Amino acid sequence: MRTLTVGAAQLGPIQKAEGRQEVVARMIALLDDAAAKGCDLVVFPELALTTFFPRWYMTDPAEIDTWFESVMPNAATKPLFDRARELGVAISFGYAEKTPDGHHFNTSILTDKAGAIVGKYRKIHLPGHSEFDEKRAFQHLEKRYFEPGDLGFPVWHALGGLMGMCICNDRRWPETYRVMGLQGVEMVMLGFNTPSVNSQKSDEGIEDRLFHHKLSLQAGAYQNSTWVIAVAKAGDEDGHHLMGGTVIVDPNGKVVAETKTEGDELIVHPCDLDATRFGKETIFDFKRHRRIEHYGLITSQ
Numbered sequence: 001m002r003t004l005t006v007g008a009a010q011l012g013p014i015q016k017a018e019g020r021q022e023v024v025a026r027m028i029a030l031l032d033d034a035a036a037k038g039c040d041l042v043v044f045p046e047l048a049l050t051t052f053f054p055r056w057y058m059t060d061p062a063e064i065d066t067w068f069e070s071v072m073p074n075a076a077t078k079p080l081f082d083r084a085r086e087l088g089v090a091i092s093f094g095y096a097e098k099t100p101d102g103h104h105f106n107t108s109i110l111t112d113k114a115g116a117i118v119g120k121y122r123k124i125h126l127p128g129h130s131e132f133d134e135k136r137a138f139q140h141l142e143k144r145y146f147e148p149g150d151l152g153f154p155v156w157h158a159l160g161g162l163m164g165m166c167i168c169n170d171r172r173w174p175e176t177y178r179v180m181g182l183q184g185v186e187m188v189m190l191g192f193n194t195p196s197v198n199s200q201k202s203d204e205g206i207e208d209r210l211f212h213h214k215l216s217l218q219a220g221a222y223q224n225s226t227w228v229i230a231v232a233k234a235g236d237e238d239g240h241h242l243m244g245g246t247v248i249v250d251p252n253g254k255v256v257a258e259t260k261t262e263g264d265e266l267i268v269h270p271c272d273l274d275a276t277r278f279g280k281e282t283i284f285d286f287k288r289h290r291r292i293e294h295y296g297l298i299t300s301q
């Protein structure tokens, strides 16, 4: 057994006016709870430090940049890194990244138990639109504020396993899991901010949204025989509701832990990374069973 005890640390809503320091204090409280429960790793949501700002239409580059971090860790997040190091707990969380040469990404990182960043992923599948869309019930401007990630879908030897990351909308694409699966991934960590209604289809509500969310995660986990840790930012942000549904999915595709609320809430599960072996060596032994001569269309268009 290679057991990694994982905490999926759901965050409740973060209002537009809420500062990063307040949010980091909430993250530290979840981290403390996770450490007391024996966690090796705590996973936080996408854009964990702020409200889901891509719902707001902005034109002033200086205003837009207030939502981005140009250094990580920085003054606001240092207390989180310091506490993680003191506790000997690895962390993963998402934030808006501005690079030294001015590129903007929706990013997540993984640290080791000493608080050093050992992995970085930049969101590849950016949903939504880039200009104000009056036809939508609310805006989802990720294509305006972020560039598609430029790092691919790497996996990292960390915490005694092979770890991968993706972010929110990436979880709906089978290619996301398969590219990591082909590298032998044993645990995929992801955060999400998912509005509980479809801005272009008012009759698609929270029940359907939760269904598609779990369907994607469970299929990705099963078809690649990997753990999937999916962590929400949930609840009502300035009148805009985000669904919950933080889950831990085992390599058999089963949900083994799930949050019950839309607030700050920790769920914990001891994840045996060796439980990925059976699927990888039998039905999803890619080397033996895949027929890549028939898959060309997937990458040619």
Ligand code: CDT
Binding pocket: 046, 127, 128, 140, 167, 168, 169, 170, 172, 192, 193, 194, 195
């Ligand atoms: N954050 C994020 O990627 N949210 C999307 C909403 C899609 S609607 C434009 C998601 O796939 O959950």
